[in-house]
Amino acid sequence: MTISRSRVDERMDAPDLPDDQHRAALAGLRRLNRLSGISGTLFRRLARIAANLPANRPLRVLDVASGSGDLPIDWLRRASRRKLPLAVTALDRSELAMQTAADAAQAAGVQLGTVVRDCVRDGLPSGFDVVTSSLFMHHLDPHEVSRLIQEMWRVSDRAIVICDLERSRTNLALIAAASRLVTRSDVVHFDASASVHAAYTRDEFATLLHQALCFSVPVKRSPPCRFLAVIDQGCQAEPVKAAARYALT
Secondary structure, three states, X not given: OOOXXXXXXXXXHOOOOXXXXXXXXXXXXXXXXXXXXXXXXXXXXXXXXXXXXXXXXXXXXXXXXXOOOHHHHHHHHHHHHHOOOEEEEEEEOOHHHHHHHHHHHHHHOOOXXXXXXXXXXXXXXXXXXXXXXXXOHHHOOHHHHHHHHHHXXXXXXXXXXXXXXXXXXXXXXXXXXXXXHHOOOHHHHHHHHHHHHHXXXXXXXXXXXXXXXXXOOOOEEEOOOEEEEEEEHHHHHHHHHHHHHXXXX
């Protein structure tokens, strides 16, 4: 059952949030990500794309709004075990988050690039095969989502991969309960529920993708509580042109 979308500022985005509370919230989000198993889901998509690259050429990945970098660090660990060449850069507007990510990567023995940048205001750096985003689109209004999708498409050579929460009463209950199970952070408790209220349904996000890219993209359910969209540059090159001609007539 769907609930109406409503977005409020999340507490972890507050510029005056004390560093200790910010770190505790980042740790809580890492536990939620681990509980969801989303890292493995996304890594399998990256591995499929990497399989089509020339031998020994690393897949270059940019992870947008990466937080403490737990997903990229886990991808690098998995890639190392599989001897899969992978180069990942984490991007976030929070200096504390990127420093936390850099420290965690060093402790894990992997090389993670970091960029401090507001992706909505300042755009994205280029030079990547794949641009990923997890749990960020619900922070944005529809026009910002469309603009960021277009920017991700512009700077990616091969694909973009987007994962986010799906808005529903069931997911609201599950996420609220999970947040209290994995952390004592009041920031996470508030933001978890706020995130589901601000999230898009799969149909809504499919519409935003179509508006941004001018072709249809399947948005699939990714249990628990999330959706996943993978948009391949090569497969969609012709539909983009066809859709553009249609839009102009």
